[in-house]
Amino acid sequence: MKCEVCFRKCDLSEGQEGFCKGRINRDGKIVAKNYGRISSAALDPMEKKPLVRFHPGSMILSVGSYGCSLRCPFCQNHEISQVDLEGQCEEVTPQQLVDKAVELVLYGNIGIAFTYNEPMVGYEFIRDTAKLAKEKGLKTVVVTSGNATISTLDEILPYIDAFNIDLKGFTPEAYRYVGGDLQTVKDFIAHAAKKAHVELTTLVVPGKNDSPEDMEKMAKWIASVSPDIVLHLSRYFPRYKETIPPTPLSTLESLQAIAKKYLHTVVLGNV
Numbered sequence: 001m002k003c004e005v006c007f008r009k010c011d012l013s014e015g016q017e018g019f020c021k022g023r024i025n026r027d028g029k030i031v032a033k034n035y036g037r038i039s040s041a042a043l044d045p046m047e048k049k050p051l052v053r054f055h056p057g058s059m060i061l062s063v064g065s066y067g068c069s070l071r072c073p074f075c076q077n078h079e080i081s082q083v084d085l086e087g088q089c090e091e092v093t094p095q096q097l098v099d100k101a102v103e104l105v106l107y108g109n110i111g112i113a114f115t116y117n118e119p120m121v122g123y124e125f126i127r128d129t130a131k132l133a134k135e136k137g138l139k140t141v142v143v144t145s146g147n148a149t150i151s152t153l154d155e156i157l158p159y160i161d162a163f164n165i166d167l168k169g170f171t172p173e174a175y176r177y178v179g180g181d182l183q184t185v186k187d188f189i190a191h192a193a194k195k196a197h198v199e200l201t202t203l204v205v206p207g208k209n210d211s212p213e214d215m216e217k218m219a220k221w222i223a224s225v226s227p228d229i230v231l232h233l234s235r236y237f238p239r240y241k242e243t244i245p246p247t248p249l250s251t252l253e254s255l256q257a258i259a260k261k262y263l264h265t266v267v268l269g270n271v
């Protein structure tokens with residue numbers, strides 16, 4: 001059976017797990033193996049998602065599970081994104097998570113963010129939880145690489161207020177480096193921006209996605225979707241398997257100047 005959730009379209013035989021480790025062919029159906037499995041949870045500032053034009057100054061209950069459809073060599077969350085954590089997670093139902101989010105309103109919480117690993121590989125849990133969250137007046141956020149198909153995005157889009165989507169470069173090579181697909185991400189961004197608040201994040205890695213020409217093309221394309229989309233240019237540091245030295249600040253600043261020719265807000269992160 002083919003999984004249609006992301007660009008990989010894994011062909012899975014009975015009992016076989018997908019590339020992302022979050023989905024499986026079980027009894028002839030492809031299901032989210034990580035449904036309701038929470039590996040990490042925190043009450044985070046909205047700016048940490050990062051979202052700077054969506055309820056600035058507020059807090060949001062942020063949860064992650066396990067699994068990812070990409071293989072970024074610099075992944076900061078590889079302990080949860082690149083492994084199967086079944087049996088090591090806390091199990092919650094959508095209702096229990098919404099109840100927790102409501103409880104935390106007292107501490108400044110305004111909703112639920114699905115983040116840390118790649119949440120779209122378990123989109124069913126996002127959909128079921130976000131539906132209930134909206135009934136309680138909570139805000140909903142998804143932080144994703146945007147490598148899911150439009151039909152998967154449509155399953156959650158009616159219930160999501162804001163997205164931060166990674167745009168990991170603007171060339172096929174930049175996406176080969178992380179094991180993703182640029183066209184899928186562009187389609188995802190353009191479709192999400194029709195209905196929800198969208199901000200984008202590019203982690204700038206020296207020699208991989210720091211060319212001024214590519215930044216020019218990227219910013220132009222983002223502006224064609226909307227010049228109001230906020231672009232976060234984030235500084236890379238060596239992590240996980242990647243040993244390239246950190247991004248010089250001067251590189252970030254010159255890319256920011258290029259992007260600002262087309263976009264109203266370009267923010268530097270991790271500096």
Ligand code: SF4
Nearest residue numbers: 003006009010018020
């Ligand atoms: S979501 Fe997972 S199982 Fe489905 S196609 Fe993508 S990597 Fe494969």
